[in-house]
Amino acid sequence: MSDRKATEQIMSLLVGLFLLAAVATGLLAYLESLKLGTPSDFWARIVDYFFQHIWPIWKLVAGIISALALVGIIHNSRKLRAINLEELKIYGSPPDAPVLGEKNEVKPKNEKWEKVMKYANSDNASDWRLSIIEADVMLEELLRTLGFSGDSVGEMLKSVDKNEFSTIEEAWKAHKTRNAITHSGTGFELNEREMKHTIALFEKVFKEFGII
Numbered sequence: 001m002s003d004r005k006a007t008e009q010i011m012s013l014l015v016g017l018f019l020l021a022a023v024a025t026g027l028l029a030y031l032e033s034l035k036l037g038t039p040s041d042f043w044a045r046i047v048d049y050f051f052q053h054i055w056p057i058w059k060l061v062a063g064i065i066s067a068l069a070l071v072g073i074i075h076n077s078r079k080l081r082a083i084n085l086e087e088l089k090i091y092g093s094p095p096d097a098p099v100l101g102e103k104n105e106v107k108p109k110n111e112k113w114e115k116v117m118k119y120a121n122s123d124n125a126s127d128w129r130l131s132i133i134e135a136d137v138m139l140e141e142l143l144r145t146l147g148f149s150g151d152s153v154g155e156m157l158k159s160v161d162k163n164e165f166s167t168i169e170e171a172w173k174a175h176k177t178r179n180a181i182t183h184s185g186t187g188f189e190l191n192e193r194e195m196k197h198t199i200a201l202f203e204k205v206f207k208e209f210g211i212i
Contacts, residue, residue, distance in 0.1 A: 081147040081164065112138050113212045120199050128195040129181050135202040136178040139171060142209060154179075167205045174201035 112134065119131035136153060143156040150156040153175050160168050177198045180188050206212040 077147070078161075110212045113206065116199065116202070120195060125190065125192075128190055128192065132174070132178050132181060132190075132195065132198050132202075135199060136175060138211075139175065139202065139205065142206070142211060146209075165208075167208045170201040171205045174198050174205070 116131050116135045116138070119127040119134065122128070122131075140153045140156075143150075143153065143160075148156040148159055150159065157168065157172055157175065160171075162168050165171070177194070181190060203212065
């Protein structure tokens with residue numbers, strides 16, 4: 001039964017090819033009767049007409065569509081970023097383990113920020129540097145969560161809209177201190193007062209978006 005079905009399919013294919021060849025032959029004969037030249041000349045004229053009259057219009061339409069698509073992508077990216085900002089402000093970072101006391105609700109802990117504060121409260125000056133570096137890592141994660149793109153925190157901060165990020169100046173100042181620490185190494189003298197000021201800048205940024 002299967003062999004018969006396969007034979008029928010092959011015969012149908014051959015008949016289809018034969019009909020297609022007959023139609024093609026008839027079409028070529030008709031074109032020759034119109035004295036339009038050989039089939040190759042006819043197709044050459046069609047190609048020339050396409051590139052001379054249709055292709056320029058097609059390029060213009062494609063360019064307009066591409067431009068509109070790019071505008072749409074930029075617009076939607078801004079809208080999505082604004083939505084992310086609002087969601088982060090409302091919900092903050094996902095809580096690890098919310099704990100309820102007898103009277104007051106205890107806010108979810110941010111382990112990364114606790115690590116930053118542990119270094120900041122240390123008596124060791126090298127830990128102060130770590131506190132700023134770790135806080136800057138948190139800033140990078142925040143920016144990427146908000147949808148900003150770039151190879152570094154500095155590149156992402158350059159694309160920030162001040163209307164969506166009211167603590168952008170604090171973020172810049174804190175990040176510049178981090179850069180001074182990492183680029184100058186031990187040559188950068190960080191005192192406790194400057195460390196606390198920088199951590200306070202990071203804290204203000206993180207509180208704006210509810211992650212601490």
